[in-house]
Amino acid sequence: MPLVEIIPAFTTDNATIIKSRELINSWNKITVLAKDTPGFIVNRVARPFYGEAIKIFEEGIADFATIDWAMKKFGNFKMGPFELMDFIGNDINFKVTETVWEQMFYDPRYRPSLTQKRLYEAGLFGRKSGRGYYIYSDSIPPVPADENLIKGSYIFERILAMLINEAIDAVYLNIATIDDIESAMTKGVNYPKGLLKWADEIGLAKILGILEVLRTDYNDDRYRPSLLLKKMVAEKSAFFNV
DSSP: OOEEEEOOOTTOOHHHHHHHHHHHHTTTOEEEEOOSSTTTTHHHHTHHHHHHHHHHHHTTSOOHHHHHHHHHHHHOOSSOHHHHHHHHOHHHHHHHHHHHHHHTTSOGGGOOOHHHHHHHHTTOOBGGGTBSSSBOOTTSOOOOOOOOHHHHHHHHHHHHHHHHHHHHHHHHTTSSOHHHHHHIIIIISOOSSOHHHHHHHHOHHHHHHHHHHHHHHHOOGGGOOOHHHHHHHHHTOOSSOO
């Protein structure tokens, strides 16, 4: 992995940060600076990729294969959420989610799912255990996705809106600079493009609209839009010149 997140403490002086970044850059790594908060950049911003996908499954909207297909088909992600969780390991992914949620004082945005908790408790960690969301056996054929374009588009837009909202909130809360957030998500988790650039291309007003509908429908603070997103829509501004 080419990305290294550098996390200064309150007591870290600027000279140490500069020397650290120069040293790690000399190893042909890509460095980003992040505030010392739970999940830093990647493990904070990426949480909806997993959590919202599981929620969509739990609601019976689509199965694992269909959700994975939607994110690859409409978003050009290399792997879908369930493929990636099985690759990372549900033991690791669940514990990261649980830790971020607890360290963020139980903010509903980061709430873990019972589905993944049960997989974790059963030892169904994914590829390394032979079974997770999928069963990894040559004798069992893969489950086909329901390649319904309307459903697929809904799944993709819902998950992407949550990811973009998280990235925008990271800017608002000074977790990292815009450029470092973009680098972290493209180099750290191999997203097809930076989330803030993606937001500009889709339109911030559309992202805000998706979140507001979800928040109204579910009456859940999980879907609260970032204050920065609302301000930028009101001002008709953008992160980049598009």
